[in-house]
Amino acid sequence: xxxxxxxxxxxxxxxxxxxxxxxxxxxxxxxxxxxxxxxFRVGAALLTTDHHIYTGCNVENACNNLGVCAExxxxxxxxxxxxxxxxxxxxxxxxxxQFISPCGGCRQFMREFGANWDVYLTKPDSSYLKxxxxxxxxxxxxxxxxxxxxLQIQNGH
Amino acid sequence: xxxxxxxxxxxxxxxxxxxxxxxxxxxxxxxxxxxxxxxFRVGAALLTTDHHIYTGCNVENACNNLGVCAExxxxxxxxxxxxxxxxxxxxxxxxxxQFISPCGGCRQFMREFGANWDVYLTKPDSSYLKxxxxxxxxxxxxxxxxxxxxLQIQNGH
Amino acid sequence: xxxxxxxxxxxxxxxxxxxxxxxxxxxxxxxxxxxxxxxFRVGAALLTTDHHIYTGCNVENACNNLGVCAExxxxxxxxxxxxxxxxxxxxxxxxxxQFISPCGGCRQFMREFGANWDVYLTKPDSSYLKxxxxxxxxxxxxxxxxxxxxLQIQNGH
Amino acid sequence: xxxxxxxxxxxxxxxxxxxxxxxxxxxxxxxxxxxxxxxFRVGAALLTTDHHIYTGCNVENACNNLGVCAExxxxxxxxxxxxxxxxxxxxxxxxxxQFISPCGGCRQFMREFGANWDVYLTKPDSSYLKxxxxxxxxxxxxxxxxxxxxLQIQNGH
Ligand SMILES: [Zn+2]
Ligand SMILES: [Zn+2]
Ligand SMILES: [Zn+2]
Ligand SMILES: [Zn+2]
Numbered sequence: 001x002x003x004x005x006x007x008x009x010x011x012x013x014x015x016x017x018x019x020x021x022x023x024x025x026x027x028x029x030x031x032x033x034x035x036x037x038x039x040f041r042v043g044a045a046l047l048t049t050d051h052h053i054y055t056g057c058n059v060e061n062a063c064n065n066l067g068v069c070a071e072x073x074x075x076x077x078x079x080x081x082x083x084x085x086x087x088x089x090x091x092x093x094x095x096x097x098q099f100i101s102p103c104g105g106c107r108q109f110m111r112e113f114g115a116n117w118d119v120y121l122t123k124p125d126s127s128y129l130k131x132x133x134x135x136x137x138x139x140x141x142x143x144x145x146x147x148x149x150x151l152q153i154q155n156g157h
Numbered sequence: 158x159x160x161x162x163x164x165x166x167x168x169x170x171x172x173x174x175x176x177x178x179x180x181x182x183x184x185x186x187x188x189x190x191x192x193x194x195x196x197f198r199v200g201a202a203l204l205t206t207d208h209h210i211y212t213g214c215n216v217e218n219a220c221n222n223l224g225v226c227a228e229x230x231x232x233x234x235x236x237x238x239x240x241x242x243x244x245x246x247x248x249x250x251x252x253x254x255q256f257i258s259p260c261g262g263c264r265q266f267m268r269e270f271g272a273n274w275d276v277y278l279t280k281p282d283s284s285y286l287k288x289x290x291x292x293x294x295x296x297x298x299x300x301x302x303x304x305x306x307x308l309q310i311q312n313g314h
Numbered sequence: 315x316x317x318x319x320x321x322x323x324x325x326x327x328x329x330x331x332x333x334x335x336x337x338x339x340x341x342x343x344x345x346x347x348x349x350x351x352x353x354f355r356v357g358a359a360l361l362t363t364d365h366h367i368y369t370g371c372n373v374e375n376a377c378n379n380l381g382v383c384a385e386x387x388x389x390x391x392x393x394x395x396x397x398x399x400x401x402x403x404x405x406x407x408x409x410x411x412q413f414i415s416p417c418g419g420c421r422q423f424m425r426e427f428g429a430n431w432d433v434y435l436t437k438p439d440s441s442y443l444k445x446x447x448x449x450x451x452x453x454x455x456x457x458x459x460x461x462x463x464x465l466q467i468q469n470g471h
Numbered sequence: 472x473x474x475x476x477x478x479x480x481x482x483x484x485x486x487x488x489x490x491x492x493x494x495x496x497x498x499x500x501x502x503x504x505x506x507x508x509x510x511f512r513v514g515a516a517l518l519t520t521d522h523h524i525y526t527g528c529n530v531e532n533a534c535n536n537l538g539v540c541a542e543x544x545x546x547x548x549x550x551x552x553x554x555x556x557x558x559x560x561x562x563x564x565x566x567x568x569q570f571i572s573p574c575g576g577c578r579q580f581m582r583e584f585g586a587n588w589d590v591y592l593t594k595p596d597s598s599y600l601k602x603x604x605x606x607x608x609x610x611x612x613x614x615x616x617x618x619x620x621x622l623q624i625q626n627g628h
Contacts, residue, residue: 032553036614037352038378059547061583062613063417064352064378066576068539068547076530076544077551082503101296103377104265105537111261112532121296131296139258139278139286139293142533143507189396193457195508195535216390218426219456220574221509221535223419225382225390233373233387234394239346260534262380269375299376300350415610418579425575435610443610450610453572453592453602 013130014047014088014118022047023126026092029055033070036060042070042100043092046078049085054078071106075113086110088118090128099129107137115140170287171204171245171275179204180283183249186212190227193217199227199257200249203235206242211235228263232270243267245275247285256286264294272297327444328361328402328432336361337440340406343369347384350374356384356414357406360392363399368392385420389427400424402432404442413443421451429454484601485518485559485589493518494597497563500526504541507531513541513571514563517549520556525549542577546584557581559589561599570600578608586611 014022022045030043035058042058056073068076071089078086089110093100099121102110110119115134122128134140171179179202187200192215199215213230225233228246235243246267250257256278259267267276272291279285291297328336336359344357349372356372370387382390385403392400403424407414413435416424424433429448436442448454485493493516501514506529513529527544539547542560549557560581564571570592573581581590586605593599605611 029551032551034550034555055551056547057551059550059580060378061580062616063383063419063579064374065381065383066417066419066579067379068543068580069377069379072539073547073551076527076539077548079505079530080500080503080526080528080544080548084505098298098302099296101298103380104261104263104268104294104297105377105380106261107264107294108261108534108537109530109532109539129296136294136296137261137264138295139256139288140261141255141258145255145533186394189394191393191398212394213390214394216393216423217535218423219459220422220540220576221531222538222540223422223574223576224536225386225423226534226536229382230390230394233370233382234391236348236373237343237346237369237371237387237391241348260537262534262537265377265380266373266375266382302376412612412616413610415612418575418577418582418608418611420575421578421608422575445610450608451575451578452609453570453600453607454575455569455572459569 022090023122025053025055026090029057030092033057034059041094044070044074045090046074047087048078048083049087069106071102072109075109084113086113086117090120092122096124099123111137111140111142179247180279182210182212183247186214187249190214191216198251201227201231202247203231204244205235205240206244226263228259229266232266241270243270243274247277249279253281256280268294268297268299336404337436339367339369340404343371344406347371348373355408358384358388359404360388361401362392362397363401383420385416386423389423398427400427400431404434406436410438413437425451425454425456493561494593496524496526497561500528501563504528505530512565515541515545515560517545517560518558519549519554520558540577542573543580546580555584557584557588561591563593567595570594582608582611582613
């Protein structure tokens, strides 16, 4: 059986005020999205452990495969300002009927900076689903490469 | 609460013989890995629903960010041969103490072709951990964009 | 001034028959393109120095940024079969009025395997433009990281 | 024959002071590079046509292929702040003997925002090589998809 590491998660929840502010920032940066190919706008607001907020939007490319997601944009921006310690990220899109979920690439990019921090998947009405990075990317590997050692295995033979 | 979609999973297990063959193929293609920068070899063997096996290795680049993972290599190869219906993928590396796990980018690439198929994370001794794409990438989005509609939400206000 | 390295290029041209065959292969694999998001089909046929042909198509993803281009698909396939010595690549699309050109990411991927081999940009009527990797990606860096040493410089102060 | 579009280039050169400032900014942000895998630090400073400077560094990932280059980081940051009109970008690394050149992926990302703006490849001693995007990525395609129409062709048959 696989040990559920989400049990280890006991981050204090963001205050209602902070969360409201973060959702508002993610909505705002979404208006800067450069998405002429998909017409699908995404915004992200990242809270660092020292209480700064960095925002990012998606930036597409004529060669689809070379674009940058909103979440990676926000995280890369924070790193470029000298911050690598993340507390939570809020993701915003225009989808009304489902929570906007980060792609697998962004989950791995989040994971680089820790498995135990919060990801808020939102809808335009400000409702949200709260997950941890670890819940979104179970059995992951990261810079430490330690996480999987605790798994019990099934033997193949 | 989040509905566990893994409950829906009732793929028949691969036969021992087929699995042995797949692991052997993944180990073999691993020897073709082009990884002068990381020295980290990965191989993947993909089984399609019409019983073909496609293999791939990682192909790195002097600009790290432009490389191709073994898993994506195998899947792109299958698609280029006209097959998009996947049954299982086996991943192989040289790590002795942990199961080699697909990166988030590859999980998303797998997800494009369905959430309900099998991923075998192996060790060089042929032991393995069996997961589904959905277990590796929960709350995902894909071409249908339907999966998240069943989620109950917490309201943010 | 920058030394034009394209002067160094003296690859023998492909025979008309071989080129016709390559264009035909690129056109054929294009029909396998998985491009539900862009509806833009691309095919590529890669000739190795030991006379094998590997083909690839583009494979898109619901997260645009994670797709694989046709050219990278063909090259990764060749590498996975043990071949890294490339002679020429032919690219095919449905654009009637312009030669389909490789994206910068694929040019860098080509560059990994040498700067002095041929890239044929085609149109559906089988007309083409022949370039070298070096012409498509001047002042590049690759695994050797030697190419730039010959450049004369302008001093900034 | 291929028309050299670089002839069209007549950007006014940056002032010595501005260029010195830009190089200094690129050097500074380089210290924030997150590159535990390659140990290869890169910084970039981007000047917009309305005279703002945005900086970026490379941000690597345990899955190499998912990292973000310094140049893309700086451009994505600018877009997220509402600016898409670029004047010049300066790239900095620790290589003493060669000018740090952008990867093909970043050249394509630059191209999205125009072919006719300046890229300064520098060395740590502040010497530089000045190129345009078009010179770095000839025969490119971009959002307009018009550039290639002027090419004369060789007919394949
Ligand atoms: Zn993403
Ligand atoms: Zn991967
Ligand atoms: Zn490409
Ligand atoms: Zn780059």
